Amino acid sequence: MNDISLHRKGCVVPSFKKELLPQHIAIVMDGNGRWANERSLPRTEGHKVGESVLLDVIAGGLEVGVKEISAFAFSTENWKRSPAEVRFIMGFSRDVLARQRDILHEWGVKVRWIGRKPRLWETVLHQLKEAEELTKNNTRMTFNLAINYGGRAEIADAAQQIANDVTLGVLKTSDIDESTISRYLYAPFMNDVDLFIRTGGEQRTSNFLMWESAYAEFFFSEKLWPDFTREDLWEACEAYMCRDRRFGGAVDKVVSHS
Numbered sequence: 001m002n003d004i005s006l007h008r009k010g011c012v013v014p015s016f017k018k019e020l021l022p023q024h025i026a027i028v029m030d031g032n033g034r035w036a037n038e039r040s041l042p043r044t045e046g047h048k049v050g051e052s053v054l055l056d057v058i059a060g061g062l063e064v065g066v067k068e069i070s071a072f073a074f075s076t077e078n079w080k081r082s083p084a085e086v087r088f089i090m091g092f093s094r095d096v097l098a099r100q101r102d103i104l105h106e107w108g109v110k111v112r113w114i115g116r117k118p119r120l121w122e123t124v125l126h127q128l129k130e131a132e133e134l135t136k137n138n139t140r141m142t143f144n145l146a147i148n149y150g151g152r153a154e155i156a157d158a159a160q161q162i163a164n165d166v167t168l169g170v171l172k173t174s175d176i177d178e179s180t181i182s183r184y185l186y187a188p189f190m191n192d193v194d195l196f197i198r199t200g201g202e203q204r205t206s207n208f209l210m211w212e213s214a215y216a217e218f219f220f221s222e223k224l225w226p227d228f229t230r231e232d233l234w235e236a237c238e239a240y241m242c243r244d245r246r247f248g249g250a251v252d253k254v255v256s257h258s
Helices: 032-038 043-064 083-106 122-135 151-167 178-183 230-241
Strands: 024-028 068-075 109-114 141-149 195-198 217-220
Touching (some): 024 230, 043 083, 043 230, 068 083, 083 109, 083 141, 122 141, 151 178, 217 230
Parallel strands (some): 024 068, 024 195, 109 141, 195 217
């Protein structure tokens, strides 16, 4: 599937103002299984189509200047799925990384994995490390791939590490604040999420980047992930740029009594 081009023929790239564009977009790629079921195909076929969609969306982000994209590929809760589907997703994730890391590298994308090591296949972890090493010096975009990831798990793991460092005397409890917790997360240098996209018609975060999405703007698409395109990403960006982001602050409007 390396035939995905950065600049798709016939695709008109919008001219967004860079200062208004979301810099970090998180995506819950929902609907692969339902897409396949609607076509009387195995659920795994939806995941296969979803691979090319992900590359297309990353390309669309690069074209308009998005600096960071995070994609939810496999959650800590997904282990509850059938053993056959879990085996497929693990093997598929490994193969996707092997297939696509060169094209991401060519595009200037830095690949970064976020998630837990326990239970994760060693072959998948190996491919993740290979992709990270190959692309570590790229600066055009950072692509965070969440595999065996959970937002609550990330915060719990951070809390455990903080407690350990307090016990060791490395950290004082009086020094713990929000910035401290951020430093103990899986990707300490990750930017806060500006725009959170979920496909498939569901309207929930599903435990994805809970800490990082505290002030994210949400965009819910009815489209199933295999039907999503870079144009849909641009539509979400346009909707984002129309939002009034106050981060808890507010400005009273002057009421005219004339």
